[in-house]
Amino acid sequence: MSEETLVCPNCESSAHVVLANTGQKVGTAVGGTIGAAAGYTGASAGAAAGAAIGSVVPVVGTVVGAIGGSLVGAITGFFTGAAVGNQVGEHVDRHVICECRCNRCGAVFEI
Numbered sequence: 001m002s003e004e005t006l007v008c009p010n011c012e013s014s015a016h017v018v019l020a021n022t023g024q025k026v027g028t029a030v031g032g033t034i035g036a037a038a039g040y041t042g043a044s045a046g047a048a049a050g051a052a053i054g055s056v057v058p059v060v061g062t063v064v065g066a067i068g069g070s071l072v073g074a075i076t077g078f079f080t081g082a083a084v085g086n087q088v089g090e091h092v093d094r095h096v097i098c099e100c101r102c103n104r105c106g107a108v109f110e111i
C-alpha cells in the first residue's frame with residue numbers, strides 16, 4: 001500500500017497525526033477556477049449541441065437549446081474541475097508539501 005505511516009517526532013505516536021489540509025483547500029479553489037474555465041469551453045460545446053437538439057423547433061427551440069446547453073456545460077465543467085482540483089490538492093499535500101500536525105502535542109512537522 002502507498003499509505004505512509006506518519007509518526008510525530010515529538011511524542012513518537014502516529015495515532016493523532018493528520019495531514020495539514022492547506023494544499024487540499026488551495027487545490028479545490030484552483031480546481032474550481034480551472035473547472036469554470038473548462039465549463040466555459042463546455043458551455044460553447046453545450047450551446048452548439050443544445051442548439052442542434054433545440055432546432056427541432058425552429059428559432060425558439062434553437063435559442064432555448066443553446067441557453068440550456070451552455071448552462072449544463074458550465075455547471076458540469078465547474079464541478080468536475082473542483083473535484084479534480086481537490087484530488088490534485090490532496091496529492092500536493094501528501095507528496096509535495098507533506099506538512100503534518102499532531103493533535104496530541106500540537107507539533108507541526110514535515111515528512
Ligand SMILES: [Zn+2]
Binds near residue numbers: 009
Ligand atoms: Zn505529537
